Amino acid sequence: MSRLKLLRHKQLSKTIILLCLLVLVGGAAVPSYITWQWPWTKPPQIATLNQLQSLGKTGVSLPGWRSLQAQTVKVGGRKWLAQVVQQETATVTASPVSAILLLLPQQNQTEQPQVEWTDVNGFEQWYVDSEGYRQFTTQFFPSGSLPANKPQAAKVTARFFRGWTQQQTYAVLQWYAWPQGGHPAPSHWFWSDQLTRWRSNFHSKVARRIPWVAVSLQVPIQPLGEVNQAWPLVQPLAEAIQGALMAGPLSSTP
Numbered sequence: 001m002s003r004l005k006l007l008r009h010k011q012l013s014k015t016i017i018l019l020c021l022l023v024l025v026g027g028a029a030v031p032s033y034i035t036w037q038w039p040w041t042k043p044p045q046i047a048t049l050n051q052l053q054s055l056g057k058t059g060v061s062l063p064g065w066r067s068l069q070a071q072t073v074k075v076g077g078r079k080w081l082a083q084v085v086q087q088e089t090a091t092v093t094a095s096p097v098s099a100i101l102l103l104l105p106q107q108n109q110t111e112q113p114q115v116e117w118t119d120v121n122g123f124e125q126w127y128v129d130s131e132g133y134r135q136f137t138t139q140f141f142p143s144g145s146l147p148a149n150k151p152q153a154a155k156v157t158a159r160f161f162r163g164w165t166q167q168q169t170y171a172v173l174q175w176y177a178w179p180q181g182g183h184p185a186p187s188h189w190f191w192s193d194q195l196t197r198w199r200s201n202f203h204s205k206v207a208r209r210i211p212w213v214a215v216s217l218q219v220p221i222q223p224l225g226e227v228n229q230a231w232p233l234v235q236p237l238a239e240a241i242q243g244a245l246m247a248g249p250l251s252s253t254p
Contacts, residue, residue, distance in 0.1 A: 045109065046211050051249035052105040055213065059083040059103065060244040065237070068098070076119025080104045097219070099237060100170075104214035105249060112193075113176050113186035116214040117159070124218075126163035126170070130227045133184075134160040134173070136235050138242040140180075156182035156242055160234075162227035163218070170218040171230035173238050177213045179250045182242060211250055215241060 046052070059070040059081055069084040081103045087096040104116055121128060136158070139151040158175035175182045176189050183189065193210040217238055221230050 045208050046106070047208070048211060048249050048251060049106075049109065051251075052211055052213070053107060055103060055105040055245075055249045056081050056107070059101070060241060060248070062237070062240045062244055064088055065099075065240070073102075073123075075102070075104075075123040076115070078104060078119070080120075097233060099220075100218040101241065102214075102216040102218070106212050109209070113189050113212055113214065116176075117174055117184065117216075120174070120216050121163070124163060124165075126165050128161050128163055131159070131161035134158055134231065134235070136239050136242075138239045138246065140243055140246050152180070154180045154182075154242065154246060156238070157184065157188075158182070158238065159184040160227070160231070162221075162224075164224060169221050169223050169225055171221050171227045171234055172219075173215075173217040173234055175215055177215050177242055177245045177250060178210045179246060182215075213245055213250065215245075217241065 056072070056079065059067055060083070061067070062085060064087065065085040066088055067083055068086050069082075071082055072079050073082045074080075083101040083103065084098060085101060086098045089096070102120060134157075136156055138154045138156065140154055156175055156177070158173045160171070160173050163170045163172045175184045176186065178189060178192065181192070189210065189212055196208060196210050217234065219230055219234050219237070221227065
């Protein structure tokens, strides 16, 4: 393909993407304009906002883990919940594993994910290395489904790295959790939210948005230990956290 044809192909691709975005945004707005319900007069609704606000005070309940402590800490000017959890079982050769869970649930209808990971890294004052992405899947039953139904799967992509100071080294997993999934990049939440608002506005004339919770899971490991070796412990705990959030404050019904 010549350079000129390649340039035209790229320009055409950009034009198609722009048109798709205009259709998506316009499609969400047109039903409101037709019915004289302007989208800026009413903020999008979040069915479980009260549960999200309570989450910032109580934390989550995880099967196989007990909560040792939960307190509010100020990170980057915002109030996070710091929850310390510990495994309920231990082996003869090893003591129960503890982990630190930082949670920042959405507090109002208009709040969006922003720079949470930068705030957490600055708060912890750790060095970051061995950074990458990991995926895990959580099984869940949609709201209103019968117990006999098969569970659905929610796939989450999370930022995984080693965070360390002179005193402690952690295996850290960070992601924004929302109903049926999650990702560490705010843009992924944004486009999922736009699609949800478009669908709800089109079908029910009531705009709804996707609730979210910022999650930073920190599991202590050996000083400057290999972070990948901690994944077999981090993964099931992350799955339990995502599942607890989807069953509670991130469920589709209050």
